[in-house]
Amino acid sequence: MTVRMRHTRAHTRNRRAHHAIKGPQLSKCKECGSLHVMHRMCENCGKYKGRIIIDVQSKIAKKAERTKRKRKELGQEPEKNIDEK
Numbered sequence: 001m002t003v004r005m006r007h008t009r010a011h012t013r014n015r016r017a018h019h020a021i022k023g024p025q026l027s028k029c030k031e032c033g034s035l036h037v038m039h040r041m042c043e044n045c046g047k048y049k050g051r052i053i054i055d056v057q058s059k060i061a062k063k064a065e066r067t068k069r070k071r072k073e074l075g076q077e078p079e080k081n082i083d084e085k
């Protein structure tokens with residue numbers, strides 16, 4: 001056997017036929033039943049292995065408050081512009 005064996009393009013391509021990336025491994029959350037990436041926190045309920053990692057409820061409440069405040073600000077701005085004109 002020679003040191004370097006002949007490697008045809010076909011052999012290379014046949015070998016690489018199995019190199020395609022398969023999609024992310026998803027599993028069902030035990031808490032809420034939605035799909036999440038394995039070994040990662042569930043993005044829907046913020047839990048991993050029954051532990052709460054992120055308090056999703058408070059985050060949703062905070063976001064709602066922020067959007068309310070922003071809407072108020074946006075609602076006031078056009079009125080001010082009308083007054084200025």
Ligand SMILES: [Zn+2]
Binds near residue numbers: 044
């Ligand atoms: Zn979940």
